[in-house]
């Protein structure tokens with residue numbers, strides 16, 4: 001004889017649950033409706049579990065503790081979770097610096113400070129303090145970007161996908177744009193060059209082959225309806241072996257001779273010399289400009305290390321037609337982007353400062369010896385939790401992420417935690433770490449938990465250890 005009916009009767013009523021001291025106290029801190037909902041949901045989930053036995057005509061094997069105190073504890077945990085923000089800060093221990101799923105670039109302190117001040121106050125977003133009349137939001141950033149990239153004009157939009165779209169729409173709508181077949185890439189999500197091109201109203205003309213495209217391929221595709229060549233940084237994918245691409249300079253030269261434009265989508269937007277820091281070569285924005293590209297587009301929150309944004313630099317007349325394009329308004333930046341981007345760009349005026357204070361660059365250039373020290377310190381904290389023989393420091397690699405330098409392996413030291421078999425499942429621990437406050441995201445490789453100190457800020461180390469302790473103890 002099944003006993004679900006009696007179990008169902010045993011379930012406390014919502015009112016009874018709310019009288020538990022734990023929930024009664026919680027209502028003083030959280031909105032009553034949140035606590036009430038959590039109590040209802042907790043009871044409902046038990047009812048559902050019990051009913052599922054009834055539906056399957058099964059005897060109940062589980063042992064249910066349906067005391068109000070136990071359910072109140074679960075309801076309280078649920079209420080606290082539900083009352084917290086959905087978007088929250090977390091600790092990135094994956095070692096992927098520009099992690100698109102984890103919000104890409106964390107901002108430098110100067111940008112955070114600027115954001116906070118602009119957010120809480122009125123500001124001169126569209127007001128000229130000089131003349132006391134209406135001003136333009138675009139003016140706050142243009143000079144700075146021009147100075148850093150050696151261009152004559154610039155505009156900042158909401159993101160780089162939008163920047164590419166708007167550039168094409170403004171200068172090539174209804175006309176043809178020639179692209180190498182080796183550069184018809186998809187860059188995460190749904191940004192595909194052919195689709196963006198179609199949406200912009202420009203007609204795509206493919207030239208070359210997947211692995212090789214020559215200058216003569218571009219040349220042969222030109223007709224009276226051609227508006228531009230588009231060169232796209234392959235970003236998250238790399239061609240090796242039997243390959244050929246036309247460099248910006250040669251392509252710009254051909255475009256010039258044919259009376260066409262060259263648009264280059266650089267993706268990441270590097271303005272420092274990566275090789276100087278022992279990193280693989282990556283074309284800089286100013287190199288493309290100097291090589292003769294008429295418009296260059298790049299992201300604000302990849303290697304630039306600032307807020308989400310799409311930056312277009314280039315010829316004044318072209319930037320001006322982008323600015324007055326009907327669709328510019330749909331992609332315009334808000335005051336927060338402007339504030340954070342200006343503060344980030346100002347750091348680039350002093351390269352040493354940029355490397356030190358822009359988190360993306362600090363992490364990119366962190367040297368192995370320093371990372372080894374950090375890993376050792378972290379390992380010490382974790383050994384107190386897991387025991388000495390469970391935790392070790394091993395060599396490994398960090399990644400740039402965000403579609404930048406996909407093949408680059410940055411040497412690092414990882415803290416490896418190999419749990420004993422009778423211990424908690426590694427997957428279970430990883431899941432619990434997603435629910436700590438703050439959550440900790442890490443790597444799991446063949447049952448070994450891996451923590452990369454490169455993307456963990458120094459002031460997060462203690463918290464990280466505490467969260468792991470919490471998660472481990474259930």
Ligand SMILES: *Cc1c(COP(=O)(O)O)cnc(C)c1O
Pocket residue numbers: 159160161162164187191232233234235236265266267268298299300309310402403
């Ligand atoms: C990342 C990337 C984009 C899209 O930039 P968002 O800022 O994410 O919109 C476009 N083109 C290239 C080459 C990219 O790498």
